[in-house]
Every structure is written in C-alpha cells, then in structure tokens.
Amino acid sequence: MTNRKAFLEEEIPYDKLEKIGIDRRAFLSMPKNLVDPIINGKVSPIIKAHIKAENGKTIEMPMKIQLTHDDQGNVKLQTYPLRKEIANEFNLTTRELNRVKRGDVIRKEIEEDGIKKMKFIQLDNETLSLIPRSIAHVRIAEKLREMEKINDIELGTNQKQAAQEGKPIELNVGGQPVTVGVDLREPQGYKIVNGDMQEWDRQKKIKYDLANDGFMGYVQTEENRWEYQKVVEGLSRKDDAELSAKKAEKKDFGVKL
Numbered sequence: 001m002t003n004r005k006a007f008l009e010e011e012i013p014y015d016k017l018e019k020i021g022i023d024r025r026a027f028l029s030m031p032k033n034l035v036d037p038i039i040n041g042k043v044s045p046i047i048k049a050h051i052k053a054e055n056g057k058t059i060e061m062p063m064k065i066q067l068t069h070d071d072q073g074n075v076k077l078q079t080y081p082l083r084k085e086i087a088n089e090f091n092l093t094t095r096e097l098n099r100v101k102r103g104d105v106i107r108k109e110i111e112e113d114g115i116k117k118m119k120f121i122q123l124d125n126e127t128l129s130l131i132p133r134s135i136a137h138v139r140i141a142e143k144l145r146e147m148e149k150i151n152d153i154e155l156g157t158n159q160k161q162a163a164q165e166g167k168p169i170e171l172n173v174g175g176q177p178v179t180v181g182v183d184l185r186e187p188q189g190y191k192i193v194n195g196d197m198q199e200w201d202r203q204k205k206i207k208y209d210l211a212n213d214g215f216m217g218y219v220q221t222e223e224n225r226w227e228y229q230k231v232v233e234g235l236s237r238k239d240d241a242e243l244s245a246k247k248a249e250k251k252d253f254g255v256k257l
Helices: 014-018 024-028 032-039 094-101 140-151 157-164 197-204 241-245
Strands: 047-052 058-069 075-081 106-112 115-124 129-134 169-173 176-182 190-194 214-220 226-232
Touching (some): 014 024, 014 075, 032 058, 094 106, 140 157, 140 176, 140 190, 157 169, 176 197, 190 197
Antiparallel strands (some): 047 058
16 A cells, blocks of 8 residues: 555545535644545544535534545545434345445445446445445456466456455465455555454454544534544434434435535
C-alpha cells in the first residue's frame, strides 16, 4: 500500500460538504484521525452532520462519509446515516438482506438514472447503512494477478470466482497466510490482511466508533473546532423515537449528494 492520498485538497467537494454543514474552514480544521480516512477514500468515523430540510429546519444527523469517484471520474460524497434499521433502498431480497447482515458482500444489479449497473453492496454495521460500489471500480482481479506474478503463486479457478463474487479468499504467500477480499470501506474497494480467514473475521468485527454506553464520534463546536464525544444521546436500536420521526426527511441522503 502507498501513503499517497487518494484525493488532493483541490478535489475536495466543498459544495457537497456544505450540504451536511461542513464548510471549507470546518473541513480544514478537522483533526487528523477524522480527515485522514476521508482524504484517503476510506469510510470516516461517525460525525454529527447538520442538514437543512425542505421546511427550512436544520436536522442534526449522525453519519459516516466517504469520497469516491463516479463512472465519469467525478468526485462523489457518499453519506451513510446512522439508522435504527436498514433502509432497503436497493430492494434486496430477504436472502440478500440476511447475507449482508452477517457480513457478506453481495453482487446486485441496480438501476441508476435509467441504466442498469452491477454493484457490490456491503452493510456498515455501526450505521446500518448499505454501501454500494460499482464492480468495475473494484479491481480485485487485477490485484490478484499482480500478487500471483510477484509472489510466484497460482490461484485456482474457484478462488478467482469467489473473489469476483465479493468473497474473501485465503492465499499462501511465502509460507504465510494472506487473506484478500472485497471491503467497500477501503478506497480501492478491497482489503489485504496478513493472516488467515479467522484474522479477516476478527478485523471485520472491530467497531472503532463504539465506546462503552453510547455512540462516539466527532462533533463541531464553537469556532469550527471538532471534539470527540457522544453524538447520539440515549440511542437504542430498539427504542429511538427521535430518529424514527425524522426517517422520511433523511431517507435519501445516502445517495443523492
């Protein structure tokens, strides 16, 4: 992996960030632990966004964000609101929903602007938002070919097919286990773990945004300062009247910015 940033400062879509209450000054004042994942194309920690609804009211909404590219190469701002339950905006079947809930990445043909596109879809466990990514943008097959050439190994047909379907596969590289699989939280859309499938699962279950009795994240305070604190008071997956009341107003924010 390279340390080069995925997005340059001049590529940051400030016009889209302003729609969630983050202007250029606020973005540049973000602490390193928050800004680094964003400019590297990863899913961010939770932030408290401020969104202006059609009725003029400002809604405080905990969410994660991620910078990606669309099919034309333009920078997009993806938002993943903290939800009480999964909003099934991609019309997943019951079987597909059960798969993403247990941590699988699935393939799904999605209609976008009248055009059908094949996408990978993954659930972000902390927010219960679905993360979509065009399969064409996840070049895991190219990475596997590169690894075969560099490490003088040969993957079986079943392994290659499994990787193309979004499933992690375990390789033997120099006598050591290495696991490779689709992970849409990463900028390139896949992840390489030094370890076996058990280590892959262990890392997948790490919840760095959860702390003790509440959801923790970054909140803007006075003078564009950012502090790490509770972003949702008293949030419960079973009892959250406030988020339920705002559900209709916020349901499309994950894909429309």
